[in-house]
Amino acid sequence: MMRSFIILAAASVLAACSSLKPYPSVAPENVVVKSAIESGSVLSSMRGAVHIHEVDASCHTSYVGTVKLDRPSIALGLPAERPSYLVFVFQGSSLFGGSTSSAGAGTVLKPRPGYRYEFAVSYKDNIYNVVLRESDPRRGASREVPRQELRGCSA
């Protein structure tokens, strides 16, 4: 189910921006986000970001911070063996103002110690995708990790 996906538009997005804060640096940096985001139009712009939340034992979330996806590759650290809820958002705006929109995808990630995680994030021609892969540097093995909803998470 895609209840973890929330798509908002206009004022709600603008209102939310006011309370955003940078995600703090956490060592080790076990997650890489590789993004390719295209607006698809000279009259509009598209920006990406990932909002990171802590998840407690009752699956309640607490906002920690936001990482702007303004570079093709960004590394960040998530605490191992503790679930985090990551919400990727794509926010578009018209150059002439008047309208903004935002689409997004969320997933719970509970990093395993020693493992590395890579998100491949894309937005092109109004179609977006978020794919997560987990790799074990010691064995060289890698697998795609299905998106996990917040509902039903097991912290």
Add this chain to the structure above:
Amino acid sequence: MQTRVAFTVLCALLAGCAQQPQTAQEFREAIPGAFMGKVQTFEAKRPLAAVAKTFQARAPDCLNVSVRSVSQSSTSYQNILTVYKATVVNNPQKAELHLQRDFKSGVLVPGKVPPGGLYYVVADATPIDKSRTRIDIYGPSVGTDTLVRAINGWATGENLGCPDMTK
């Protein structure tokens, strides 16, 4: 999004007191003769089972979304919450993807709304042969370009991304 909502309202008004399709089959039958209705057909070079599996994997993940649209001018204010619901029905002869939308606020819909909301798009996948599948998409002729491209991408397996339903 604004265009699509306006289109829906227009259709609803033009439909007057006409009965809204209550099932996917009623929707299929209504679209070819409907004002600004359209049936699009294409071919996917994959077996039906593969198409069905992708529909099952991607449709709920991408299409069960809520969209809030807010617009404001000096003389008006509009706040529309639309909840989309995707249903995939698979059997050995056919895979169906039904997308309904329920206007929770901001839109008055005449007539009876079926459970889950008004039917918006229905996509049928049927086998041409062992390795090819025919896709028929029933829906409005405007405002669904991104959605149709996404369904096309799932059917062909060439793009598994989600459509931005705010567009």
